Amino acid sequence: xxxxxxxxxxxxxxxxxxxxxxxxxxxxxxxxxxxxxxxxxxxxxxxxxxxxxxxxxxxxxxxxxxxxxxxxxxxxxxxxxxxxxxxxxxxxxxxxxxxxxxxxxxxxxxxxxxxxxxxxxxxxxxxxxxxxxxxxxxxxxxxxxxxxxxxxxxxxxxxxxxxxxxxxxxxxxxxxxxxxxxxxxxxxxxxxxxxxxxxxxxxxxxxxxxxxxxxxxxxxxxxxxxxxxxxxxxxxxxxxxxxxxxxxxxxxxxxxxxxxxxxxxxxxxxxxxxxxxxxxxxxxxxxxxxxxxxxxxxxxxxxxxxxxxxxxxxxxxxxxxxxxxxxxxxxxxxxxxxxxxxxxxxxxxxxxxxxxxxxxxxxxxxxxxxxx
Amino acid sequence: xxxxxxxxxxxxxxxxxxxxxxxxxxxxxxxxxxxxxxxxxxxxxxxxxxxxxxxxxxxxxxxxxxxxxxxxxxxxxxxxxxxxxxxxxxxxxxxxxxxxxxxxxxxxxxxxxxxxxxxxxxxxxxxxxxxxxxxxxxxxxxxxxxxxxxxxxxxxxxxxxxxxxxxxxxxxxxxxxxxxxxxxxxxxxxxxxxxxxxxxxxxxxxxxxxxxxxxxxxxxxxxxxx
Numbered sequence: 001x002x003x004x005x006x007x008x009x010x011x012x013x014x015x016x017x018x019x020x021x022x023x024x025x026x027x028x029x030x031x032x033x034x035x036x037x038x039x040x041x042x043x044x045x046x047x048x049x050x051x052x053x054x055x056x057x058x059x060x061x062x063x064x065x066x067x068x069x070x071x072x073x074x075x076x077x078x079x080x081x082x083x084x085x086x087x088x089x090x091x092x093x094x095x096x097x098x099x100x101x102x103x104x105x106x107x108x109x110x111x112x113x114x115x116x117x118x119x120x121x122x123x124x125x126x127x128x129x130x131x132x133x134x135x136x137x138x139x140x141x142x143x144x145x146x147x148x149x150x151x152x153x154x155x156x157x158x159x160x161x162x163x164x165x166x167x168x169x170x171x172x173x174x175x176x177x178x179x180x181x182x183x184x185x186x187x188x189x190x191x192x193x194x195x196x197x198x199x200x201x202x203x204x205x206x207x208x209x210x211x212x213x214x215x216x217x218x219x220x221x222x223x224x225x226x227x228x229x230x231x232x233x234x235x236x237x238x239x240x241x242x243x244x245x246x247x248x249x250x251x252x253x254x255x256x257x258x259x260x261x262x263x264x265x266x267x268x269x270x271x272x273x274x275x276x277x278x279x280x281x282x283x284x285x286x287x288x289x290x291x292x293x294x295x296x297x298x299x300x301x302x303x304x305x306x307x308x309x310x311x312x313x314x315x316x317x318x319x320x321x322x323x324x325x326x327x328x329x330x331x332x333x334x335x336x337x338x339x340x341x342x343x344x345x346x347x348x349x350x351x352x353x354x355x356x357x358x359x360x361x362x363x364x365x366x367x368x369x370x371x372x
Numbered sequence: 373x374x375x376x377x378x379x380x381x382x383x384x385x386x387x388x389x390x391x392x393x394x395x396x397x398x399x400x401x402x403x404x405x406x407x408x409x410x411x412x413x414x415x416x417x418x419x420x421x422x423x424x425x426x427x428x429x430x431x432x433x434x435x436x437x438x439x440x441x442x443x444x445x446x447x448x449x450x451x452x453x454x455x456x457x458x459x460x461x462x463x464x465x466x467x468x469x470x471x472x473x474x475x476x477x478x479x480x481x482x483x484x485x486x487x488x489x490x491x492x493x494x495x496x497x498x499x500x501x502x503x504x505x506x507x508x509x510x511x512x513x514x515x516x517x518x519x520x521x522x523x524x525x526x527x528x529x530x531x532x533x534x535x536x537x538x539x540x541x542x543x544x545x546x547x548x549x550x551x552x553x554x555x556x557x558x559x560x561x562x563x564x565x566x567x568x569x570x571x572x573x574x575x576x577x578x579x580x581x582x583x584x585x586x587x588x589x590x591x592x593x594x595x596x597x598x
Contacts, residue, residue, distance in 0.1 A: 076570070078577035080584055118549060130562070134569070156553040 017139070018097045020285075023234045025098050027225035028105045028280065034221035035214050039113060042209045046166050047113060051214050055108040057117050061124040062104030067091050069133045099138045103128050103145045106280050109215025110150055110273060110320075116162035123153045143327045144287045146280065150320035175211045177271040177317065185311050186371070189261035196263070205270040216276040219269075226279040235283035238295040239302075243278045244269060246303035250360050257364065274306060277319035287327045294330075294337040296352045302326050304359035311367045380504045389511030395488045396519035396564075397571050402488040405516075406523060407560040408479045411531075414538045416524040417517060418472045422461055423483060424513025428506060429457045430489055431497040435505035438498035450493045451484075458484045488512060527563050531555035 032055050040048035070091065081087040094100050104124040111120060127149025135141040176199040180187075187195065196202055200210050208218025215222070229235035248265045255264030269275060282288065282302060289298050305325050309318025395401045405423070410416045433453050441449045462480050466473045473480065483489070492512055497505040528535050531554030533547045553559050 073573065076573040076577050078580045078584075080580075122551065152553060155556065155558075156551055162548055 017099075019232075020234050021098045021102055021138075023229060023232045024280075025102055025105060027229050028102070028109060028215075030228070031109055031215045031218070031221045031225050032105070034218050035109065035208070038208050038218060039214075050164060050166070051113050053117060054111065054113070054115060054120050054214065055105065057120050058104035058108035058124040059101045060104075061121040062107075062128040063095065063100040065125040065128040066094065066100040066133065069129055070094075100128075103132060103149070106146045107149045109280070110146060110213055110276060111153065113214050114164060115153075115157075116164055119153065119157045119162060123149045123157075126152045139286055141286060142330075144281050144284055144323050147320040147323040147327070151324065154317075154320070175271075176205060177212065180267060180271055186258055187260050187264065187267075189259075189263075192260055192263055192267060195267065202263075202266065202270065212271075213273065213276070216273045219275050222275050222279045226283070229279075229283065235279075235285070236292070236295060238292050239282045239288055239299045240278035242296050242299035243282050243302050244275065246300050246356065246359060247274055247307060249356075250303065250307060250363050253360060254364050254367065257368065268307075268310075272310070272317050273319040277302075277306075277323060281319070281323045287330060289330050289333045289337065291337055293348050293351065294333045297333050297337070297355045298326055298330065300352070300355045300359045301329065304363055307363045308366060311363070312370050380501070380507075382504070382507050385504055385507045386511040389508060389513075389515040390518060391515070394515045394519055395491075395512055396516060396523075397568055399488075399491075400568070401491055402486050402516060403564070404482055404486065405479055406520060406564060407557070408482075409476060410520055410524040410527055410560055410563075411555045412475070413521065413524040413528050413536060415472065415475045416520040418469070419476055419479065419483075420513070420517030420520045422465065422480065423486065423489070423516050424510070426454075426457050426461050426483060427489055427492060427509040427513045430454050430493055431505040431509035432502060433457070434493045434497040435500060435502040446498065447494075450490065450498075454489055454493065455484050488516065523560070523563050523567060526567070527554045527559060531559060 036048050036051050036055075039051050074087070104127075107124055107127055108120060111123070127145045130152075131143060131145030131148035132138065132141045176195075179195065179199065183191070183195075196205075199205060204210055205217075206219050208221065210217055226235065226237070226240055230237045247268055251265035251268045252262075255261060282299065289295050302322050305322030306318045309321055389395065393399060396403065396406050402423075405416070405419050409419050430450075430453060434450055437449070437453070438446075458481070461483070462473075465476075465480060492505075492508060496508045500508070525535060529544060530551050533543070533545045533550035535542045535544065554563060
């Protein structure tokens with residue numbers, strides 16, 4: 001008998017905490033290197049250097065925040081240590097495992113390449129402390145720290161006046177996502193074809209040579225990173241694939257309703273942070289449901305909230321918001337799917353189908369109603 | 373009857389409200405003004421003063437009346453007294469400080485349902501003498517002013533880049549570097565949480581220190597015995 005129950009520290013495959021962090025960092029670094037190379041080829045050396053600086057600053061800031069928080073806690077709690085070596089031992093361990101860097105690294109990948117370095121540092125510190133450390137550190141957080149940081153960035157520096165002087169003008173041109181948002185997400189097949197032609201074609205959008213967030217634009221690099229993490233059994237393929245698949249199917253139906261044609265859902269997947277969110281945020285084993293039944297429901301709910309925010313609400317991007325919303329529901333999903341691994345397959349399929357149908361009806365119904 | 377013969381340590385009654393039993397930081401009461409008006413330092417201190425004055429008035433009246441009011445109807449009676457006092461305060465502020473009245477808006481009327489006023493009436497004023505109740509009111513009122521001022525100071529400091537003391541504006545850093553999140557309503561929750569967290573961590577540290585001191589004392593005594 002096969003019980004695919006997947007608790008967070010994956011002891012079955014021998015993955016330790018350090019290995020999980022190291023694998024995620026390797027995957028994120030691959031995306032980062034690809035992003036820097038892409039920026040260098042398309043926008044020039046200044047942009048590439050700025051992106052590299054952003055990643056460096058974010059990693060440094062989150063490390064300093066992590067160590068500073070622990071040192072401050074030790075000082076305030078007046079813990080007694082016998083020697084200096086004993087005092088710094090936990091910090092050395094944390095730096096060696098890389099758990100201080102991983103939040104900042106992924107966060108830098110999700111931010112705009114025009115972001116001011118001060119903004120990057122503040123957001124990384126906020127994500128590290130408020131998103132992770134106050135809950136007790138890595139493995140204890142209930143919300144995804146990267147999503148917390150992204151929302152903090154959107155609410156605080158959304159309309160920022162801070163600019164980076166040395167970047168070329170070309171990088172501030174509207175992203176493919178902004179172009180779709182100004183069109184209110186409704187397009188005819190002709191408009192869609194024009195849109196793809198204007199933004200450089202589907203292949204370029206897939207490879208990532210278009211304006212957009214640092215690591216979000218290259219879908220190919222993200223999928224390679226996902227494949228690597230799944231191969232190392234750090235991430236489960238269920239959440240990312242069901243997330244992207246649900247977005248695709250719901251938008252296919254919606255595209256036929258508004259008469260946008262077959263390529264409409266592709267435009268959704270190739271703009272914004274859906275693929276990035278699927279690969280790096282939704283696959284996080286800490287803040288997502290434990291077993292696969294829960295993961296499917298989580299992914300479908302994620303797609304529902306993302307599309308609702310995209311199509312009807314004012315923020316241009318809803319991935320981080322929907323991740324936080326579903327993180328809140330994770331304990332509920334876990335408790336409702338606790339025994340589901342031992343139940344029969346029909347029941348699992350039925351509940352997944354119900355979740356999927358609810359998501360489809362809600363998204364399409366709500367969007368069509370608001371556009372009447 | 374008993375209250376008359378009780379001896380009060382007035383200094384302790386006064387300071388308990390400010391530090392040891394601070395209404396906002398320690399008891400987490402009266403959070404509505406703490407979250408609602410602390411975006412601006414001047415307004416929050418203004419509301420704190422209003423709460424202080426109303427607390428003194430309600431505590432005094434309730435300490436006088438408390439012995440005659442039957443137990444069954446004491447809550448309605450206290451609420452009537454408190455509502456009357458706050459209405460008077462509201463009219464006074466409207467008449468003499470129209471700017472503050474406009475800035476505080478609905479939060480001024482909401483002082484009626486402020487937990488700390490009802491709480492002090494029920495927990496202290498109804499059972500104790502008039503003088504002790506006044507001391508208690510002053511202590512708790514000062515505690516609220518202190519807490520509101522601390523929250524508002526840090527929110528304005530980081531959220532705006534300057535602190536406006538009314539008579540003097542302290543510019544800290546350029547405004548475009550300010551963390552605007554903190555002057556938005558959710559920033560109040562965050563700032564309050566951080567401050568309460570720091571205070572409880574300090575309390576944990578004091579406990580740890582005491583434990584360590586006890587331990588060393590014990591080992592010293594056992595050594596001396598040995």
